[in-house]
Amino acid sequence: MSIGAVVSDDRSAGEVTTTVILAEEGPSAQPPQEPRSLTPRPSRSDSIFRSVAFAAGGATVAIMLAVGLFLSLRAGSALQVTGFGFLVEQQWSPETGEFGIAAVLFGTITIAVIAMCVSVPLALGTSMLISEVLTGKLKQWSITVVDLMAAVPSVVFGLWGVFFLQENIIPVSRWISTYFGWIPFFAVTDQTGEPLTDASAFTSSAFIAGVVVALMVVPTQTSIMREAFMQAPAGEREAAYALGATRWGMITAVVLPFGRGGIIGGTMLGLGRALGETIAVYMIISPIFSINWQVLKTGSNSVSALIALRYGEASEFALSALMAAGLVLFLVTLVINFTAASVVARSRSGAESEV
Amino acid sequence: MSLTTLEQLEPDEATSEAEARTAVPVKDGIEVGPRLRLRSARLDDRYALLGAVAGALAIAILLFGWIAPLSGFVGFVVVAFLCFIGIYALLVSTTSDGREVIDRVMTVVLASAGVILGTALIFVVAYALVRGFPALLHLNFFFQDMEFAGPLDGLDVGGVAHAIVGTLIQIGIALAISIPLGIVTALFLNEVGGRFARFVRTVVDAMTALPSIVAGLFIYSAVILVFTHQRSGFAAALAITVMMLPIIVRASDVVLRLVAGSLREASYALGASKWRTVWQVVLPTARSGLVTAVILGTARGIGETSPVLLTSGVTSVMNTNPFEGPMISLPLQVFDFVRSPEPNIIARGFGAAAVLLLLVLALFAIARVIGGRGPGDLSPRQQRAARAASERDVERMDAAAARRLAASAEPLEEPQ
Numbered sequence: 118m119s120i121g122a123v124v125s126d127d128r129s130a131g132e133v134t135t136t137v138i139l140a141e142e143g144p145s146a147q148p149p150q151e152p153r154s155l156t157p158r159p160s161r162s163d164s165i166f167r168s169v170a171f172a173a174g175g176a177t178v179a180i181m182l183a184v185g186l187f188l189s190l191r192a193g194s195a196l197q198v199t200g201f202g203f204l205v206e207q208q209w210s211p212e213t214g215e216f217g218i219a220a221v222l223f224g225t226i227t228i229a230v231i232a233m234c235v236s237v238p239l240a241l242g243t244s245m246l247i248s249e250v251l252t253g254k255l256k257q258w259s260i261t262v263v264d265l266m267a268a269v270p271s272v273v274f275g276l277w278g279v280f281f282l283q284e285n286i287i288p289v290s291r292w293i294s295t296y297f298g299w300i301p302f303f304a305v306t307d308q309t310g311e312p313l314t315d316a317s318a319f320t321s322s323a324f325i326a327g328v329v330v331a332l333m334v335v336p337t338q339t340s341i342m343r344e345a346f347m348q349a350p351a352g353e354r355e356a357a358y359a360l361g362a363t364r365w366g367m368i369t370a371v372v373l374p375f376g377r378g379g380i381i382g383g384t385m386l387g388l389g390r391a392l393g394e395t396i397a398v399y400m401i402i403s404p405i406f407s408i409n410w411q412v413l414k415t416g417s418n419s420v421s422a423l424i425a426l427r428y429g430e431a432s433e434f435a436l437s438a439l440m441a442a443g444l445v446l447f448l449v450t451l452v453i454n455f456t457a458a459s460v461v462a463r464s465r466s467g468a469e470s471e472v
Numbered sequence: 473m474s475l476t477t478l479e480q481l482e483p484d485e486a487t488s489e490a491e492a493r494t495a496v497p498v499k500d501g502i503e504v505g506p507r508l509r510l511r512s513a514r515l516d517d518r519y520a521l522l523g524a525v526a527g528a529l530a531i532a533i534l535l536f537g538w539i540a541p542l543s544g545f546v547g548f549v550v551v552a553f554l555c556f557i558g559i560y561a562l563l564v565s566t567t568s569d570g571r572e573v574i575d576r577v578m579t580v581v582l583a584s585a586g587v588i589l590g591t592a593l594i595f596v597v598a599y600a601l602v603r604g605f606p607a608l609l610h611l612n613f614f615f616q617d618m619e620f621a622g623p624l625d626g627l628d629v630g631g632v633a634h635a636i637v638g639t640l641i642q643i644g645i646a647l648a649i650s651i652p653l654g655i656v657t658a659l660f661l662n663e664v665g666g667r668f669a670r671f672v673r674t675v676v677d678a679m680t681a682l683p684s685i686v687a688g689l690f691i692y693s694a695v696i697l698v699f700t701h702q703r704s705g706f707a708a709a710l711a712i713t714v715m716m717l718p719i720i721v722r723a724s725d726v727v728l729r730l731v732a733g734s735l736r737e738a739s740y741a742l743g744a745s746k747w748r749t750v751w752q753v754v755l756p757t758a759r760s761g762l763v764t765a766v767i768l769g770t771a772r773g774i775g776e777t778s779p780v781l782l783t784s785g786v787t788s789v790m791n792t793n794p795f796e797g798p799m800i801s802l803p804l805q806v807f808d809f810v811r812s813p814e815p816n817i818i819a820r821g822f823g824a825a826a827v828l829l830l831l832v833l834a835l836f837a838i839a840r841v842i843g844g845r846g847p848g849d850l851s852p853r854q855q856r857a858a859r860a861a862s863e864r865d866v867e868r869m870d871a872a873a874a875r876r877l878a879a880s881a882e883p884l885e886e887p888q
Contacts, residue, residue: 159746166747170664173656174672177717181679184690184714191693242585250582259590265836266593268768270775272803273825276810277596280603280818289546332592339589363575393683395778396807421685421778428689428782436693443686450681458677 192441195434203441209406209423211435218442223408224323224418225446228398229391231327231412236335236391237384243335244342249368260343266336275397278329283320283401286328290319290413305414313414321403323417329397334387341386345379346372378461385457389450395421420446517576520563528556553584600825607823614827618788623814632824634790635805638705639831641794642784642801643774645709646716651766654720661721662728663750673725679718687714688779696783703785705799711779716769723765724758731757760842767839771832777803802828 159167196203198214206217247259290305291314297303298312305313349372357367373380398419404426405416420442428439532552557577564576606627607613613631621630657676661669691711696703731754739749755762785798786808793799800808802824809821850858 162747163745166750167664170656170660171668173653174660174664174669176653177657177721178672178675180714180717181675183694184679184682184687187690187694188686239585239589242582243589246582246586250579259586261840262590262593265833266597268771268775268832268836269593269597270777270803270825270828270832272775272777272806273600273829274596276806276822276825277599279810281599292547332596335589336593363571365575365578366571368578389681393681393685395683395685396781396803400807400810421683424685424689425778425781428692436697439689440693443683443689446683447681447686450683451678454677454681 188440188444188447191437192444193437195438195441204445207407209427209438211438212432216438218420218423218445220406220408221418221420221423221442222445224402225392225420227323227412227417228327228330228402228419229388231324232331232334232391233384233388235328235331236338236387239331240335240338240342240383240387241380244339244346245368245372247339247343248346249364249372260340263336263339263343267340269336271333271394271396274329274333275400278325278397278401282325282329286325287316287319290322290324291316294319294413301410302412305411318415319413321401321415321417323402323409323412326398326401326417326419327412329401330391330394333394333397334390337390338383338387341383342376342379345376345383349375382457382461385453385460389453389457392446392450392453393421394419395425398422399425516567517564520560521580524556524560524563527559528552531555557581597829600822600829603819604822604824604826607819608826613820613823617790619790621788623812623817625816627816627819627823630820632802632805632820632827634787635800635802635824636827637790637792638784638799639774639801639803639828641792641799642705642709642712642780643770645706645794646712646773647766647770649709649713650717650720650769654717654766654769655724655762657721658724658728659750659754661725663746663754676718676721676725680722682715682718683778684715684776685778685782687711688782690714691779692782700795702796703783703798704796705784705791705794708780708784708799708801709794711783712773712776715776715779716773719772720766720769723769724762727758727761727765728754730761763842764839767835767842771835771839774835775803775828775832777807780804781807802831 195211195216199206199217203217204222205219206215207220209216209218209221243263247256247263251259293303294305294312295314298305305318307313353371353375354367357371362370399422402417402419402422403415404418404422406418409416424439424443427435431439529552532548532555535551536548557580560580561573561577565573568576610627610631612628614636615633616629616631617634618630618632657672661673688711691707691714695707695710700707735753735757736749739753744752780801781804784801784804786804787798787800791797791799806821806824806828809817809824812818812821
């Protein structure tokens, strides 16, 4: 005898009634029925929730795709004029049809690479210090400070760069160019190849912008790396100590391999932000439209600074050229972000280190 | 409800269980000594550190003052630091083997990286605060706009009230759009799922890479040049929204993913629908994390200059209508002030930067107070509230059970 129980929950009456239906016994003459579907019919509130959520997701995607499509469409008219030359031309005068982003893209990448050279060692050291050396109150406190610094507006860093660093870093730049001038990047020369030592030759350089951008991105990198390091399993740490490792030995044997994904992910994310940084770079550099290999010398440029500089007086076509520049910058950061995401996802650690 | 009556029918079987097999260790008679401090430094370590500092300073002063033609503060610091590392390694190596020397030296290197970074970052923030302090001393700085203040006027005339109001209006509009849209999208990614959700997640991830100036350029050419033909606070708010939306979606997505699956399953097992589960289990559990995500996104959005630079326009008068006329915000006001050569205007710029920093600090502090605890981790007050609620539930259930028992007891007696 089979028993089918139906519990009807009637909350409005404040009373729970239980009804038990005893199924009829006996050979059933009916043909075997179709197997009942196991997925329930969604209730009305559920289907409303589903459709609202679906609509929100759709709206978000629509906004995002609108940005991407609009950029590509508008950039198209400029790219049709120059074609591949857009990537190799250094000048920027859309009025005469001669424009390209070789110089600005070079400047952008120079500044970002300098920023990474400064920020990655600092971020690595600090994150290891916080996760492995510090304990107790000091540890909590420094985690909070680093997280707070990640929220400081970029214009504050720009102010510091313009009003403090600009003057005070000149001796450093001069010192590097004097003693390491034999490395082509660090030389500061005029057209004839004579070394310059005048202070005005060192201001507004890619180096200064890079240092400021480095300070701007280093808190983000530090907090991502720290999270990856702190997730290194305690068992393996203790195993390393039990085998007689010193703390540094434990770090190189356990923490660093475990946190590799976090290191790469944090670096890439910082790189993405460094490439897109506008205001601090715009305030510091003096814009030029030629490739300048001497990073300590006055004059550099970046794609975002170019947009901020030229959008105001731009004609329809010049705007489209700026869009094309913005699109290239977007594609570069996109590739970097997705590479970072896949590296982090493939490694053992860092699954929770997203920002 | 019906479970309470069921329990009474069952006899207590647990008492017939054999006595426990695990033996509790006896602690009597074992002397507990003072707790060892495993991580403290030995005395000779401290002397080695102090000696290395003194030696390095001496060598650097010697080099810079008398022997070599070196100069400059930064060079001095670099030379002193390198000497310090060398001397410290030498001192440690007199008592320890190679591996320990490397360990000590690397610890010092890590500590100095932390000190350099911390000093630099705190210096950056303190620099803006200290140089902005003179402007903050004048109360009119918070309550006046720049309409009647000329470039040569002192700090006792004019202020940044218009920029503060502009910032609040713009971020308010941006939040009004991005909070509902962002959180519901994150719910869609987590609770509904499916192939389209994966696509949405990919697109949102891609959009976090969008440089903020490009977001500004998009609004400038798609909204301002096509529809409104003038810069306005609303356009700036839209630009901030485009920039903030992916950040909020991703942050809320991470928070919602942290909600324990067993909580959801418990809710489904009680027969709750998906919407009930989201509304009564998932969202309350993740509430503090969501608030933190939103506040941190707000802090990022408030400080963003470049999208606003292209869209809001620069003005020196108060404008409370976001749809009409230019409306400046604090970061843009800072940027605009410091381009001037006048020292008083630059001082105002630093003052505005200080106000902006204080605003961000306040937001961050609020986020710390609200968030900072995992999902489901309740504050003492919330715990008291939860306990009181469950006590009320027990009372209600007991009353219902007693009523039912009384109702069912009477008909049972009739057959006898």
